[in-house]
Amino acid sequence: MSLTPEQVRRIAHLARIETSDAEVQTTLDHLNGIFSLIEEMQAVDTQGVAPMAHAQDLAQRLREDAVTESDRRAAFQAVAPETEAGLYLVPKVIE
Amino acid sequence: MSARNWEVVIGIETHTQLATRSKIFSGASTAFGAAPNVQASAVDLALPGVLPVLNRGAVECAIKFGLSIGAEVAEKSVFARKNYFYPDLPKGYQISQFELPVVVGGGVRIQVGQGDKAYEKVVRLTRAHLEEDAGKSLHEDFHGKSGIDLNRAGTPLLEIVTEPDMCSSAEAVAYAKALHALVRWIGICDGNMQEGSFRCDANVSVRRPGEPLGTRREIKNLNSFRFLQQAIDYEIQWQIDTLEDGGKIQQATVLFDPDSGETRVMRTKEDAHDYRYFPDPDLLPLVISREWVERTKATLPELPEAKRQRFMEQLGLSAYDATALTASLEVADYFDAVVTAAGAANAKSAANWVMGELSARLNKEDKDIAASPVSAAQLAGLIARIADNTISNNIAKKVFEALWNGEDASADEIIEKQGLKQITDTGAIEKLVDEVLAANAANVAEYKAGKEKAFNALVGQVMKAAKGKANPQQVNDLLKAKLGG
Numbered sequence: 001m002s003l004t005p006e007q008v009r010r011i012a013h014l015a016r017i018e019t020s021d022a023e024v025q026t027t028l029d030h031l032n033g034i035f036s037l038i039e040e041m042q043a044v045d046t047q048g049v050a051p052m053a054h055a056q057d058l059a060q061r062l063r064e065d066a067v068t069e070s071d072r073r074a075a076f077q078a079v080a081p082e083t084e085a086g087l088y089l090v091p092k093v094i095e
Numbered sequence: 096m097s098a099r100n101w102e103v104v105i106g107i108e109t110h111t112q113l114a115t116r117s118k119i120f121s122g123a124s125t126a127f128g129a130a131p132n133v134q135a136s137a138v139d140l141a142l143p144g145v146l147p148v149l150n151r152g153a154v155e156c157a158i159k160f161g162l163s164i165g166a167e168v169a170e171k172s173v174f175a176r177k178n179y180f181y182p183d184l185p186k187g188y189q190i191s192q193f194e195l196p197v198v199v200g201g202g203v204r205i206q207v208g209q210g211d212k213a214y215e216k217v218v219r220l221t222r223a224h225l226e227e228d229a230g231k232s233l234h235e236d237f238h239g240k241s242g243i244d245l246n247r248a249g250t251p252l253l254e255i256v257t258e259p260d261m262c263s264s265a266e267a268v269a270y271a272k273a274l275h276a277l278v279r280w281i282g283i284c285d286g287n288m289q290e291g292s293f294r295c296d297a298n299v300s301v302r303r304p305g306e307p308l309g310t311r312r313e314i315k316n317l318n319s320f321r322f323l324q325q326a327i328d329y330e331i332q333w334q335i336d337t338l339e340d341g342g343k344i345q346q347a348t349v350l351f352d353p354d355s356g357e358t359r360v361m362r363t364k365e366d367a368h369d370y371r372y373f374p375d376p377d378l379l380p381l382v383i384s385r386e387w388v389e390r391t392k393a394t395l396p397e398l399p400e401a402k403r404q405r406f407m408e409q410l411g412l413s414a415y416d417a418t419a420l421t422a423s424l425e426v427a428d429y430f431d432a433v434v435t436a437a438g439a440a441n442a443k444s445a446a447n448w449v450m451g452e453l454s455a456r457l458n459k460e461d462k463d464i465a466a467s468p469v470s471a472a473q474l475a476g477l478i479a480r481i482a483d484n485t486i487s488n489n490i491a492k493k494v495f496e497a498l499w500n501g502e503d504a505s506a507d508e509i510i511e512k513q514g515l516k517q518i519t520d521t522g523a524i525e526k527l528v529d530e531v532l533a534a535n536a537a538n539v540a541e542y543k544a545g546k547e548k549a550f551n552a553l554v555g556q557v558m559k560a561a562k563g564k565a566n567p568q569q570v571n572d573l574l575k576a577k578l579g580g
Contacts, residue, residue: 014178014371016180053195053374053380054374055376056379058379059380059381059382060378060379060380060382061148061149061379062150062154063122063148063150063151064151064152065115065116065150066116066122067116067122067123067124068122069121069123071133071134072136072137073132076132076137077132082240085131086130086131087131087233087237087242087243088132089237089240089241089242089243090182090240090241091241092234092239092240093181093232093241
């Protein structure tokens with residue numbers, strides 16, 4: 001399987017990465033290289049092997065339902081580009 | 096144009112905010128109404144290097160829900176990343192569940208309509224999965240910018256998805272109400288719709304009977320039962336009109352505008368999100384032991400369906416009454432308390448009072464049953480006096496009125512104080528009957544000439560003379576005996 005330049009542009013757009021035509025070509029080559037690696041792995045017989053959701057065969061640890069965080073807004077907002085009235089300001093986005 | 100010859104197909108997705116103290120993946124508070132961003136921790140802000148740690152309380156809510164709808168609580172479920180960009184989602188993805196959700200299957204019984212037209216059905220559930228809520232964007236008044244409040248980011252949600260089993264707005268509303276009552280009943284959600292704790296999306300399509308499913312449009316974020324009904328009704332009519340005019344339905348996500356009562360397109364299939372779900376490498380699979388499920392089962396209150404069965408089997412109530420009385424935990428508890436005090440023999444009478452007089456008064460004054468001025472014990476006392484013939488049903492309404500208006504007394508005390516005790520002394524009633532017969536010779540003659548109506552007039556006269564307190568059955572019997580003689 002190999003990708004088309006159009007598919008690369010689509011993936012780049014979904015990830016909000018701006019790509020020039022030259023970059024699309026380089027990225028296409030890189031991704032196709034990764035795909036051939038995946039093709040090699042897919043040749044392995046996995047019949048009867050349950051798919052894993054994580055590389056480690058462990059279960060999720062849980063925490064108790066308790067509030068352990070205090071208000072650190074001032075510290076967090078000190079490094080934000082722009083804030084007002086306790087809010088983080090961002091370029092206007094309306095869907 | 097009518098909906099004739101069209102079949103409507105509706106499925107509902109509901110986001111229920113879980114009643115935990117802390118967020119699903121961080122120890123920040125979930126309390127509503129705090130100042131902006133004071134409850135947004137480093138994890139909620141997606142600062143570099145942080146890791147999510149799953150809240151046991153949120154998982155327990157999901158287990159309770161699965162148990163309450165007869166679903167399978169998955170032994171192993173998996174968290175996945177749902178990728179999209181929006182400023183109120185700082186990570187650039189929402190942690191959700193995709194291929195392996197925590198709750199699979201199950202169903203919710205609904206009762207639709209009233210009286211003779213009432214019917215029941217079960218809405219099957221596809222799944223319910225745990226996920227985190229996003230923050231809030233405020234679009235007004237920030238010099239052309241948007242303000243972001245991340246207090247809500249990371250609040251635990253259980254997204255509950257039905258099969259496309261509903262075929263009218265009435266069924267959709269009945270389902271939403273039943274689900275709303277259930278999540279409050281088992282204590283996993285406060286059900287506050289104004290604060291966004293319970294939000295519905297409705298997938299609506301129409302088709303000709305027997306044809307495959309039509310193209311659906313999804314109405315997003317309906318936060319009241321009324322809007323749910325209005326939005327679906329508008330959408331159904333719009334789709335039918337469009338198709339009958341020769342148009343085609345485009346798959347789309349739409350928003351309902353309560354002011355215009357219309358739905359409008361938010362995005363079409365072409366610019367639909369491509370979420371690129373994949374298992375979240377930051378979280379291991381969620382494993383729920385059968386022992387944990389059993390332990391949780393023991394903490395659940397008697398569930399609506401079990402209570403409903405009990406009301407029918409042990410108390411002899413009709414299916415309709417039993418369903419109505421289990422519409423919410425508060426109503427069911429109140430009814431249970433009345434029956435406990437008044438005795439199971441009076442269950443039908445108790446049901447009639449709770450669903451009739453009491454619920455009418457509560458509705459009229461917009462009161463919750465938990466705040467009813469007439470307590471369950473007071474109502475039970477009243478019902479007991481009807482049962483033992485101390486008062487008639489009509490007089491009972493007077494006593495109820497007095498109890499409602501804040502007389503902090505028992506029914507017995509009011510009956511005593513206002514002299515409402517029914518006259519059952521045959522001698523006393525006979526005296527009244529004799530007086531009425533003597534004073535109403537014309538009615539007596541009419542009755543003897545075969546006019547049945549004249550009899551009712553005589554009964555009325557006796558009751559009037561007795562100030563409504565004579566036992567109606569005894570009055571009837573005595574009159575009949577005397578007139579027949």
